[in-house]
Amino acid sequence: MTATSGGLVAVHAHPDDESLTTGALLATWAASGRPVTVVTCTRGERGEVIGERLAHLEGDGPALAAHRDRELGRALAALGVRDRGYLDTIRGSVDQRFEDSGMEWVGTGRAGRPDEIPPGAFVGVGLEEAAERLARVLRSRRPEVVVTYEPDGGYGHPDHVRTHEVTQWAVDFARSRADDASPAFDVPVVLWSVQGRLALQRGMRALGGDAVLAALGGLRDDLELPDPTAELPSVAVPDDEIELEVDVLPVRTRVLDALRAHRTQVQAVRAIDDDSALVGCYALSNRILAPVLPTETYRRGTGGSGDVAWPDGVRPVA
Structure with missing residues (x-):
């Protein structure tokens, strides 16, 4: 990850979530010339794989992680995002690997924790430790906007829920803590992705x-x-809870190309x-x-201290 200032930081659980959930916002922000950083918490080691050609990757965590990392790189290039990194590499080296926790379907459109949490699973990482890593990014990048999932992670996936928790704690830590490398920073706007x-x-x-x-x-x-x-x-x-809209059509080609990059x-x-x-x-x-x-729609999350001047294509809902 390279140093930037201002802009937007998006925090996601797995490769592909950035394109599925916030693709239009990322593409619009990047097209406006403002810096965008994507932090991914795991490499999606336990994801299912589409298609016979790549089926051999399913169940092979390291191989699937490496492949999905390449997919993520292509997707972010399509969206115009240059600054990205994994949460477990914030200190410059992987001293504790954060892995996909897996999930089980517990209802229609509703996921939950699997019966057994695998070693190294993101949900087993200490919340304060993970949040402090992300807080370092926020103090370094000093973004105008931080975006992640709503509290239930969109559909209950345990890694999405934990990503929301880590992000909210990190916003608080960025404001209340500092280190020698970066002073404390109060994030102006926190967004939660909703529909x-x-x-x-x-x-x-x-x-x-x-x-x-x-x-x-x-x-x-x-x-x-x-x-x-x-x-x-x-x-x-409820539709009246929507507080921010992003026009998808002007960046649709970028968003669809990013989705296609995640072929698995x-x-x-x-x-x-x-x-x-x-x-x-x-x-x-x-x-x-x-x-x-x-x-693509959002509501204001907790922890933001103010407001920002939105780029063209992004508008608050009165």
Whole structure:
């Protein structure tokens, strides 16, 4: 990671989360000429793998980690992000490897901790230790904005939940602690990634429409459509709780290219031009289609001390 000042720091659990969750914000921020840093907490060693060509990587933690690191590099290049690093390398060397904790499905759209937590799992790392590492990044970069997941991690994945906790503690540590290399710093704005429930349901319904069928062709026969009437994951909030919107269309090509870079994790990435409810689609290893909504949305998190001048394409919701 290289030294910068100002800008935005995004904190994510695994490679691919930065593109799936905050891709439009990262691309828009980078396109404005402002510095962007992405901190990834694990290398996704226990992720499922899409496709026969790369299937040999599944279950081989070191090999999958190395491959996903390369995918992350290509995705961030597509988004225009140059500054990135893993949380366990903040001190310059890996003295304690932070690994993917794994997960178990515990309900519709809801993940939880696996029965057995593997050695080195991120959820087993001391919260204060991990947060102090991230606080060093915040004191060094002095960002205008820090962005991560909402408290339940979007859908309950234990690494996402822990990433939220680490980020919130780090924002507090950056303000309340200092070291010889960097003075204390009060982050102006903390953002949590969320989606409006009605907008998400509209996008989900649109996945069954003619525009998506035309874009996917016969591939859609191998994919499942989501149920917009089912219980939604925790990322979905009442639409009136949305506080910030990012226009996706101006950076859609960058976002979709970033998603395509994560070939082990993301498939069926397509641009959709003829439906106002979505601007793209993709599927993960579960083969369930998901919409890329016209706006990427956020709410203000706890810990921010002020406000910032937003770049074009990013706007507060009155």
